[in-house]
Amino acid sequence: MDDWTFRAEQVTKVFGELRANDGITLQVRPGEVYGLLGPNGAGKTTLVKQVIGLLKPSSGSLTLGTYDLVEDPDAARQLCSYLPQAQMPIDSFKPHQVISLTGMIRGGDPVTVRQRSEEMIEALDIGEWRDTMGARLSGGIKRLVGFAMVTVWPGRVVILDEPTNDVDPRRRRLLWEQIRRLGDGGASVFLVTHNVLEAEKSVDRLAIINDGRLIAEGTPSSLKSEDRGRMRLQLMMVPGHATPEMPAFVHHHTRVGNNVMAAISEADSAHAIGWAQELMRLDEAEEYALAATTLEDVYIRMTGHVSEDMGGEVQA
Numbered sequence: 001m002d003d004w005t006f007r008a009e010q011v012t013k014v015f016g017e018l019r020a021n022d023g024i025t026l027q028v029r030p031g032e033v034y035g036l037l038g039p040n041g042a043g044k045t046t047l048v049k050q051v052i053g054l055l056k057p058s059s060g061s062l063t064l065g066t067y068d069l070v071e072d073p074d075a076a077r078q079l080c081s082y083l084p085q086a087q088m089p090i091d092s093f094k095p096h097q098v099i100s101l102t103g104m105i106r107g108g109d110p111v112t113v114r115q116r117s118e119e120m121i122e123a124l125d126i127g128e129w130r131d132t133m134g135a136r137l138s139g140g141i142k143r144l145v146g147f148a149m150v151t152v153w154p155g156r157v158v159i160l161d162e163p164t165n166d167v168d169p170r171r172r173r174l175l176w177e178q179i180r181r182l183g184d185g186g187a188s189v190f191l192v193t194h195n196v197l198e199a200e201k202s203v204d205r206l207a208i209i210n211d212g213r214l215i216a217e218g219t220p221s222s223l224k225s226e227d228r229g230r231m232r233l234q235l236m237m238v239p240g241h242a243t244p245e246m247p248a249f250v251h252h253h254t255r256v257g258n259n260v261m262a263a264i265s266e267a268d269s270a271h272a273i274g275w276a277q278e279l280m281r282l283d284e285a286e287e288y289a290l291a292a293t294t295l296e297d298v299y300i301r302m303t304g305h306v307s308e309d310m311g312g313e314v315q316a
Helices: 044-051 073-079 095-105 110-123 139-151 169-184 196-202 266-281 295-303
Strands: 006-015 018-028 033-037 059-064 080-083 157-161 188-193 205-210 213-218 230-237 250-256 259-265 285-292 313-315
Touching (some): 006 044, 018 213, 073 080, 080 139, 139 157, 139 169, 188 196, 230 266, 266 285
Antiparallel strands (some): 006 018, 250 259, 250 313
16 A cells, blocks of 8 residues: 555544544644644544544544544554653663564564664664563663664554653754654654754654644744744843743743743844843843744744643743
8 A cells, every 4th residue: 555644534522511522633644753732631632542542532533544443443453553751661671672572572573673672772772671671771772772662663654642751952963863753764654742952953844732732833934933023032040030021022931940031023133122121231131042943932922832841830
């Protein structure tokens, strides 16, 4: 079969009076890395559980090529690989053993799987823990082993729920390289994440889900199109100082710890810099930075939330 496109059509999942998913429609083509962004409780995990056959939609359809994943949940589990947000139960295994074992359980040729297992251990730079029992591994290394287990013999759809949790910055870069390779190898990759800034660099397209509904979809650049002409002013406040009163040219702002981020029009940049310098003169701010808007700013505007990796609340 040539067309392995994944399609969700008007997927709705109702629990009592709660509409966890409300008419979600999207598609992911082979070779795409597709981000699924949204705050806690937005409905991302509910959608994923329906894709892999653990939940049945109240209405709507989920298909992968010619396969109906709702009517054939066994096919869903065979064709989809899933890395949950929770750690894999690997305490009683060594990494090289459990990666190879998982690949063979998924139907991989033993020789090829063992070779691929060693390649992934090297690519993720976890060779020094190759023969260490899982119970002695750190959370970050367990996360990398779990990723290798899921992708050593990947399905047509690979779903990764917060794959970089607990992973150190250097190996996180290596992990993103492997995620990109999955797409280049022809898999449809679902990246479920709260980390908007990382997603912006790594996905081909993405959807933002909030309150069970898909509220935006497109490439990172297209989603930022409405914010063209705007800038982000970041103020590093002196610890203990309250958020200053916002001038009229600030569209909206957020505070995370001692950092205040304000959205302004590009035409107001000079006024914003002058205001920031005055706050520094008054010893209310320590420094400031002015930069182009990011996908984080779009996410804040559309959902009213700051991504989980930043924390904080939006203030109008």
